[in-house]
Amino acid sequence: MGHRLxxxxxxxxxxxxxxxxxxxxxxxxxRNHGLPLETLRxxxxxxxxxxxxxxxxxxxxxxDTPWTLTVGGRxxxxxxxxxxxxxxxxxxxxxxxxxxxxxxxxxxxxxxxSQPWLVEAVGTAEWTGxxxxxxxxxxxxxxxxxxxxxTGADHGVERGVEQDYRRALPVDVATGTDPEVLLAVxxxxxxxxxQHGHPLRLIVPGWYGMAHVKWLRDITVVDTPxxxxxxxxxxxxxxxxxxAGEAVTRIAPRALMVPPGFxxxxxxxxxxxxxxxxxxxRAWSGRAPVTRVEVSADGGxxxxxxxxxxxxxxxxxxxxxxxTWTAAPGAHVLAVRAxxxxxxxxxxxxxxxxxxxxxxxxxxxxxxxxxxxxGDGRDREGGDGPVEAESRDH
Amino acid sequence: MGHRLxxxxxxxxxxxxxxxxxxxxxxxxxRNHGLPLETLRxxxxxxxxxxxxxxxxxxxxxxDTPWTLTVGGRxxxxxxxxxxxxxxxxxxxxxxxxxxxxxxxxxxxxxxxSQPWLVEAVGTAEWTGxxxxxxxxxxxxxxxxxxxxxTGADHGVERGVEQDYRRALPVDVATGTDPEVLLAVxxxxxxxxxQHGHPLRLIVPGWYGMAHVKWLRDITVVDTPxxxxxxxxxxxxxxxxxxAGEAVTRIAPRALMVPPGFxxxxxxxxxxxxxxxxxxxRAWSGRAPVTRVEVSADGGxxxxxxxxxxxxxxxxxxxxxxxTWTAAPGAHVLAVRAxxxxxxxxxxxxxxxxxxxxxxxxxxxxxxxxxxxxGDGRDREGGDGPVEAESRDH
Numbered sequence: 001m002g003h004r005l006x007x008x009x010x011x012x013x014x015x016x017x018x019x020x021x022x023x024x025x026x027x028x029x030x031r032n033h034g035l036p037l038e039t040l041r042x043x044x045x046x047x048x049x050x051x052x053x054x055x056x057x058x059x060x061x062x063x064d065t066p067w068t069l070t071v072g073g074r075x076x077x078x079x080x081x082x083x084x085x086x087x088x089x090x091x092x093x094x095x096x097x098x099x100x101x102x103x104x105x106x107x108x109x110x111x112x113x114s115q116p117w118l119v120e121a122v123g124t125a126e127w128t129g130x131x132x133x134x135x136x137x138x139x140x141x142x143x144x145x146x147x148x149x150x151t152g153a154d155h156g157v158e159r160g161v162e163q164d165y166r167r168a169l170p171v172d173v174a175t176g177t178d179p180e181v182l183l184a185v186x187x188x189x190x191x192x193x194x195q196h197g198h199p200l201r202l203i204v205p206g207w208y209g210m211a212h213v214k215w216l217r218d219i220t221v222v223d224t225p226x227x228x229x230x231x232x233x234x235x236x237x238x239x240x241x242x243x244a245g246e247a248v249t250r251i252a253p254r255a256l257m258v259p260p261g262f263x264x265x266x267x268x269x270x271x272x273x274x275x276x277x278x279x280x281x282r283a284w285s286g287r288a289p290v291t292r293v294e295v296s297a298d299g300g301x302x303x304x305x306x307x308x309x310x311x312x313x314x315x316x317x318x319x320x321x322x323x324t325w326t327a328a329p330g331a332h333v334l335a336v337r338a339x340x341x342x343x344x345x346x347x348x349x350x351x352x353x354x355x356x357x358x359x360x361x362x363x364x365x366x367x368x369x370x371x372x373x374x375g376d377g378r379d380r381e382g383g384d385g386p387v388e389a390e391s392r393d394h
Numbered sequence: 395m396g397h398r399l400x401x402x403x404x405x406x407x408x409x410x411x412x413x414x415x416x417x418x419x420x421x422x423x424x425r426n427h428g429l430p431l432e433t434l435r436x437x438x439x440x441x442x443x444x445x446x447x448x449x450x451x452x453x454x455x456x457x458d459t460p461w462t463l464t465v466g467g468r469x470x471x472x473x474x475x476x477x478x479x480x481x482x483x484x485x486x487x488x489x490x491x492x493x494x495x496x497x498x499x500x501x502x503x504x505x506x507x508s509q510p511w512l513v514e515a516v517g518t519a520e521w522t523g524x525x526x527x528x529x530x531x532x533x534x535x536x537x538x539x540x541x542x543x544x545t546g547a548d549h550g551v552e553r554g555v556e557q558d559y560r561r562a563l564p565v566d567v568a569t570g571t572d573p574e575v576l577l578a579v580x581x582x583x584x585x586x587x588x589q590h591g592h593p594l595r596l597i598v599p600g601w602y603g604m605a606h607v608k609w610l611r612d613i614t615v616v617d618t619p620x621x622x623x624x625x626x627x628x629x630x631x632x633x634x635x636x637x638a639g640e641a642v643t644r645i646a647p648r649a650l651m652v653p654p655g656f657x658x659x660x661x662x663x664x665x666x667x668x669x670x671x672x673x674x675x676r677a678w679s680g681r682a683p684v685t686r687v688e689v690s691a692d693g694g695x696x697x698x699x700x701x702x703x704x705x706x707x708x709x710x711x712x713x714x715x716x717x718t719w720t721a722a723p724g725a726h727v728l729a730v731r732a733x734x735x736x737x738x739x740x741x742x743x744x745x746x747x748x749x750x751x752x753x754x755x756x757x758x759x760x761x762x763x764x765x766x767x768x769g770d771g772r773d774r775e776g777g778d779g780p781v782e783a784e785s786r787d788h
Binding site: 007010019025026030032034038039046048049056058106121155264266267330369371 | 397421430451590763
């Protein structure tokens, strides 16, 4: 390592064919985490199960630490608010499904080297906070406003440049009601946990996670398009580094399945018993309501409609689906796909982009239904009594 | 994949030299997670930050689901208790540092292929529950008891054998007071979260995580040594597969440091400013009190004593340490090591074992203190004002 700031950053790169996950990717994977897929059964994800991605460090903000939010730039009345001031505004609670824009990246080939998600970077919570448009109305946004820039307290280096985490929304999104953007102070009825932005974060229903700035400390209205790193360099859909690329915004439709049966510890392959197996999971889209969920038990060759749970009145949250499949002995590949009211659906082959963003490849779940002579309990440690079969371990 | 249960499991193996982390290891790393090291600043880890390792699936236990704990085997009065029955026993609260027995595995060479932890599989919580010895006294353990076997509701396959998660403690440990083993129903003043064993788990202060059986549903006292998979196959210190090996039990001493300064997103390399830098962290041992914490700023060539925080009256929990280091421009490797009252300390070169258990290699933290012309803010996006420097991004 040299002695200049630029020396801490390597250029963005793609993994070589068959290159395993590197130490740098693993260092991200051991600290950030996805939703264990069996916990899709929870309609609202407990905080420790909801996915987490932190770019730099989680800021340390002990309880009762004063916190100041400033609102400035192209506004007529700049604001400086503490949390008590903020709580004087009306608050609402919204159920929102959040998904990381990089979900599915580690399944791409070639693999963009970054946080190596498979399919699990998702979660749903009840967020409580103040509608952003009320605060911006109080500040009186000038007519020439273009973007509203949000700055978090998380601080680090990207490509040799020291920076705070910072993202912008177009002014019409920031002041609009569809979605109703929140300055959230609560998650699932409790104060925000440290890793979810304590004490204040942005929630932008329907948008990928990069928009939901955590540890929010400043809002600045600008009259030219914001070109910060996380807006113009990262989080763009591009085929090569020279492209300007398209901005990553709303969440593409996706369905996920609770992997049925039980797993092998290391291979994670699922085992089911022969007979009816209830397949269930959740489906969502940040663009339009999910109108169809289909399940395949033959790796995508044929599909059947799953039952969607009735509309629960939470337009920005996932909805449950369910389908009964009859397992026969053999190896199977289950799959599920969602289609939304805009006609968008999920691909069987993932279109590639250089950053590995906005993937929604159909989930494939390999399942073994053992031949009856193997699945009748003879190989089980324990059986009906808890410790009768130790000697059959190995 | 074949169609027999044994086909879902691959044999235990070691990674080839320079073999990257595989898809199987990644699938574990995206669902289990460590403690983000900057959150070592929290004396008690919030539940979503505390490390989690689940062998199979997290059982789904909705609130108010009936839960039964059975106590049987070599006891005179077999018990069948629900949670209300259990709460009629006296409860205590103990602060306990838990560490995964596989912490540090991914740093070994050759690397045992399993959950690929670096150094972060640790956390500290306040656990509330009933002392196990009170329950066993009620059940009246027979004089010929040898082991007490604990069975969780988590169910899966290991090496082709279907099983519940199951571990045993020697009867003298299970009925003793040093440590006071708990049947825990609460974590940090709240019910257990799903991933930490809701509604009931074992807590064995001072022991590695594999002993703390989650989702506990049965306790069986046996008169011969328990030889289940997690006792006799996994969690043994052995050099080759034929060794009987030594059981993994109590936690070896370890100190960890809050990585100072701020990180590069991808390399995770730390950047600090020149001048005094407070280094801080936590140190623990499951065997004896930590009596010394030393810090090195030259990769372990020379060491200085850190200040330990006074004894806080929590003998099974980590204790804080602190040391002020004066950073000079250049690249540095910081390190920290703990020594306990039994004289055990941390190695600079990790002794190897086939399962990758009970590692406590000295943590090394590469840090860059940039030359002043690079660290004076000229490269910072933002600087004092939040959005004044967008054009310097790229």
